[in-house]
Amino acid sequence: MKLNRREFLALTGKTAAGAVIFAACGLPERELIVQSPVDLPEDLVRGEDTWYATSMGDFSNGDGVLIRVVQGRAKRIQGNPDHPITLGKSTARYDAALQILYHPDRIESPQIRYSKSGNLASASWDAAEERFEQALANADGGLTVVTNPIRGSLGLVASKFAAQFNGKHMAFDPVEQGVHHGAVKSVLGHDQLPTYDIGHAHTVLSFGADWLGTWGAPTGFGVKYGEFREQEHRGYFIHAEPRMSLTAAAADLWLAPVPGSEGYLALGIASEIIDEGLASPQNVAAFEAAIPGGLSGISLDDVSARTGVDVDRIKKAAHHFAEATPSVAFGGGSAGAHTNGSFNLGAIYALNILVGAVDTKGGIVSNPGSALDELPASATGASFAAWEEELAQWRAGNVETVIIRGADLVHGMPNSVAVQEALEQVPNVIVFGAIHDDTMDYADLVLPEETFLESWGTEIPEPGPGYQVVGTQQPVVGPTVSYDESGLISDARGFGDVLLAMSDGSYGRNMEGVVRSALSDLHSTGRGSVSASSAALFSNGALQRGGWWDTKESGESTIGRVAASAKSAQYSATDSLGEGSDFHLIPFHSNSLYDGRLASTPWAQQTPDPISSASWSTWAEINSEQADGLGIREGDVLLIRSTSGEIEALAYPHPGVRPGVIGIPIGQGHLNGGRYAEDRGSNVLSILVDEKDSETGALAWAATQVRVQRMGRRVKVPKFEGNVEARxxxxxxxxxxxxxxxxxxxxxxxxxxxxxxxxxxxxxxxxxxx
Amino acid sequence: MTTAEFGAHNWGMVVDVDKCIGCNACVIACQAENNIPINTQDRVERARTISWIRVERYWEGDFPDAKARFIPIMCQHCENAPCEPVCPVYATYHNAEGLNVQVYNRCVGTRYCANGCPYIVRFFNYWEPVWPESLRNHLNPDVTIRSRGIMEKCSFCVQRIRRTSRTARSEGREIADGEAQTACSSACPTSALNFGNFNDPNSKVSKMKEDKRHYTLLDQFGTDPNVIYLAKIDADKKVGAGEHASHG
CATH class of the missing domain: 1.10.287 (Helix Hairpins)
Structure with missing residues (x-):
């Protein structure tokens, strides 16, 4: 085609006009895009970082983590992708633990109280060691070492130190898990807590345990939950708990039984499965043999009346559990914290026998014993009954020295046991810690303790992943000076190192030596995830990876029988508590503060609770319809009384709690604990009544009934809900x-x-x- | 030209709401990674908190059928971001990798961008951020501390992307799928949060966003977000006509 100049100009003009018209018809948003291909200074990164593998110590289930260190300062805590439990993932509590390392109220130096009525005075480590030696001089046969439940090298050292002085090592857990340990031992024959193959299960049935938030190994369970939901046949999840926890909120079917009736609910589900012929005759026979008295006298109507759960819901749970297999059932938390706790958890675990879920894919997974005989792989708090006996010894003056670490007894024990009076009768109370806690008010010697980021150790997670694991813990930062380098933030030492320095040296001189010795022993087994030509190289390899594990070493169950304890729950009385309405108290672990061990950190304090979205306070969850009936509105200050004492909490009504139940988070109400924790909220543990599990003597911490009364004041609940307009x-x-x-x-x-x-x-x- | 047509990377996130358990691990990880000031009780009560990612919780139904629904919300890094054109000083702009970026030293605090954002994910610093001296040790040196009077928001952890791309460049290779992770996606235990490159058709996020459960928040505003949501599944919901009941 030939174009002359005029035609060319006309065509060009039309094309240009067309382009403009078409552009105008295009998406108008294109006009709004402002793009820049240039990296601005804000985008740039500087400096080199180093990531160290270690274990979380007291702040989780011994989870394996990576610590980001820049110029000698720890900056982040993330899950270790190589670690069999964490698999690179985190919880809301990981980074908060970092703030204990750099806490502005860390104990700077040892403190000595020279007389029981005197004040604590700063002292040198030399003076502190001299005081420690004095305390041990007459302690033979009269020494008690109190810790949180610790496994691995630190547990070993604490036990051996107590034994050296013919004393005892007692573990304290304010929210006891002893019933859980007892139930899996009696029903499944396990010495260690089992884990659950949630990722391959088609149905998960859990009771009481907030396993996605605070119970067991929530990081690892969270990873498995993700896999559970991602399966081709999306898993179905049923959870039974009187109050909607984070875990209950994730369930497809939430059952809210009367507190303490969880065992009957499990039997009701079993009854429906058997009546409908959904289980094999062999499994039915094995199940009935495991239940004392079998299912005689159990009918769905009776179970529904006892549990307050509709028959239709029980049937629905039963059919899912038995038909959409593989299935797994487990329980813990408040379901085991009753006078009939052993029965409840035993009946729940026995459900696995009924559907053939023991030691199978998608079911219960046993954990093997410790990779090294000496290293404890399981730990639980001593029973409440054992603690009552021990405190009686303290009061009687039969204990010369008590060494405490990782256990804030004054905050964690109910008022009814008057632990303060017992501590006053002990001549030498030595307390380790990073931040001043409530028990230190009764200490004769306070020793600043290194955090897990500064000290050596080995950690055996419980529950493990189904095979042997020995995690390593190593110092990732040196002694920390303040930001302006004016001085040390804390002249702390490791608990294990101090004990070893005070020992006869027969089980180690320092924790690094104990850890390297354990790794050397692992090397000599010739198996596992680290292979090296020498013990030194093996040790370095394990430290680099954050531990050692042997996937070939698994455990095995031995089917037993539910411990024969009371089937029905008993609750504390409220007759003498004056005016108000009766509620059943369910304390629960805070998702960020846990049992209060992270209350000193601002990140944990500010993290919204998943259900209430509240922070920085203690609130009380009650059913919204019941609250309406009682004239209780959000923010009303409630007086909550039990026969053990009284506390105040802010009302937070919502529909996710069973009528007649009041849920209160654990973790606040510290007298000390640094600027972020002191005099904040209320301590729900203090008003628990001394009801015990009839089988193990463990504290039935969910068996307290309270009387609730409005105080006539209303304050704003510090919560995130409503801070942003919903769209x-x-x-x-x-x-x-x-x-x-x-x-x-x-x-x-x-x-x-x-x-x-x-x-x-x-x-x-x-x-x-x- | 959209980011999808522009370069090798179009960073984005896919949020599988069905897997979100509301645990807040993402919230605290973001707080630690990005030097976000402490949300004190006073700030919570005055609704002046700063939280680049938040988990919203909604109630549905009454006892015993009550359900708590969670949904994480962060800057949606919109391709057609309402916050960008309103900034008089170009403090917020769209970069070539799909990020809606905030230039702190340009910001003069007009807050027009926050007014324009329908997702309410921009936060104004009403006060100078303060940490006790010792807690400043854990501040991330890769992230600027924002001063009083300026706006801040989720950056998709641009510092982590830069660090990853620098490593890849020095090793003479491309960034592998999943190698660049935001603090929140890295922390999320259930993998509800997934970060990656939408320009790579084989990336995990590209495949996830093809799921029939995908949707974007406030779609009616036409903001074209780079955050895609996968709807929550209710196994007991009865599906109406026109849909085949099968496992999704």
Whole structure:
């Protein structure tokens, strides 16, 4: 085609005009995009970082983590991707633990109280060691070493140190798990807590245990939960708990039984499975042999009446559990914290026998014993009954010296045992810690302790992953000077190192030596994840990876029988408590403060609770309809009384709690604990009543009944809910929900039609009115 | 030109709401990674908190059928971001990798961007951020501390992306899928948060966003977010006509 100049100019003009027109018809948002290919200074990174593998010590289940260190300062805590438990993931508590290392109120130096009525005075380590030696001089046969439940090298050293002085090592856990240990021992024959193959299960049935938040190994369980939901046949999750925890909120079916009736609920589910012929005759026989008295006298109507759960819901749970297999059932937490706790948990674990879920894919997974005979692989707090006996010895003056670490007895024990009075009768109370706690008010010697980021150790997670694991803990930072380098933040030493320095040296001179010796012993086994030509290289290899594990060493179950304890729960009395309404108290671990050990850190304090979204305070969760009936509104200050004492908490009504139940988080109410924890909230542990599990003597910490009364004051609950205006997808639809196989587009259309219906209806009403 | 047409990387996130358990691990990881000031009780009570990612909780139904629904919300890094054109000083802009970036030393604190953002994920520093001296030890040297009077928000942990790309460049290779992770996605135990490159058709996030459960928040505003949500599944929800009941 030939174009002359005029035609060319005309065509060019038309093309240009067309381009403008078409551009104008294009998506208008293109005009709004401002892009820059240039990296601005804000985008740049400087300096080199180093990541060290270590274990979390007291702040989790011995989780394996990586610590980011820049110029000698720890900056982040993340899950170790190589570690069999954490698999590179985290909880809300990991980074908060970092703030204990750099806490502005860390104990700087040892402190000595020269007389029981005197004050603590700063002292040198030389003076502190001299005082320590004096305390040990007459302690033979009269020494008690109190720690949190610790495993691995530190547990070994604490036990051996106590034994050297013919004393005892007692573990304290304010929220006892002894019933759980007892139940898995009696039903499954396990010495260590088992784990659960959640990632391969098609149905998970759990009771009482907040396993996605605070119970067991929540990081690892969280990873498995992700896999559980990602399966081709998306897993179905049933959870039974009187109060909606983070875990209950994730469930497809939430059952809210009367507190203490969880065992009956399990038997009701079993009864339906057996009646409907959903289990094999062999499994039924094995199950009935494991239950004292079998299922005689158990009917669904009776179970429904006892548990307060509809028959239809029990049937639904039973059918899912027995038909969508592999299935796994487990329990803990508040389900075991009753006078009949052993029965409850035993009946729950026995459900696995009924569906053949013991030691199978998608079921219960046994954990083997310790890789090294000497290293304890399991630990639990001494029973409450044992503690009552021990405190009686302290009061009687039969104990010369008590050494305490990782256990804030004054905060963690109920008022009824008056632990303060017992401590006053002990001539030498030595307390280790990083930040001043409530027990230190009764200490004769306070010793600043290194955090897990500064000290050596080995950690054996419990529950483990189904095979042997020995995690390593190593100092990732040196002694920390303050930001302006004016001095040490803390002249702390490791608990194990101090004990070893005071020992006869027969089981080690320092914790590094103990750890390297343990790694050398592991090297000599010739197996596991680290292979090296020498013990030194093996040790370095294990430290680099964060530990050693042997996937070939697994455990095995031995089916036993549910411990024969009371089947029905007993609760504390409220007759003498004056005015108010009776509620059943369910204390629960805070998702960020845990049992209060992280209360000193601002990150843990500010983290919103998943259910209430509250922070920095103690609140009380009650059913919203019941609250309406009682005239209780959010923020009302409630006085909560038991026969053991009283506390105040802010009312937070919501629909996710069983009527008659009041849920209060553990973790606040410290007298000390640094600027972020002191005099904040209330300590719910203090008002627990000394009811015990009839089988193990463990504290039945969910068996307290309280009387609740409005104080006549109302304050704003510090919470995140409402801080940001909700922007729903459709009015009334804040989160898009689809059915199985449904597309988001279809669900949105349906929501929209539902929304429009109300207007269509109104139009018709208006027309009719006209 | 959109980011999808522009370069090798179009960073984005896929949030599988069905896996979110509301644990807040992402929230605290973000706080630690990005030097976000402490949300004191006073700030919580005055609704002046700064939280680049938040987990919203909504109630549905009454006891015993009550359900708590969680959804994590962070800057959606919109391709058509309402916050960008309103900034008089170009403190917020869209970079070539799909990030909606905030230039702190340009910001003069007009807060127009926060007014324009329908997701309410921009935060104004009403006070100078303060940490006790010893706690400053854990501050991340890769992230600027924002002073009083300026706006801040989720950056998709741009410092982590830069560090990863620098490592890859020095090793003469491309960034592998999943290698660059934000603090929140790295922390998330259930893998509800997934970060990656939408420009790579084989990346995990590219495949995830093809799921039939995908949607974007406040789609009606046409912001074209780089954060894609996968809807929560309710196994007991009855699916209406036109949909096949099968496992999703």
């Amino acid at each position: 729903p997808i459709e009015p009334g639809v804040p989160v898009l929900v689809v059915g199985i196989g449904e597309s988001a587009e279809h669900a949105q259309e349906e929501n929209h039609h539902e929304y429009q219906k109300q207007f269509i209806g109104k139009d018709k009403e208006a027309e009719a009115h006209d």
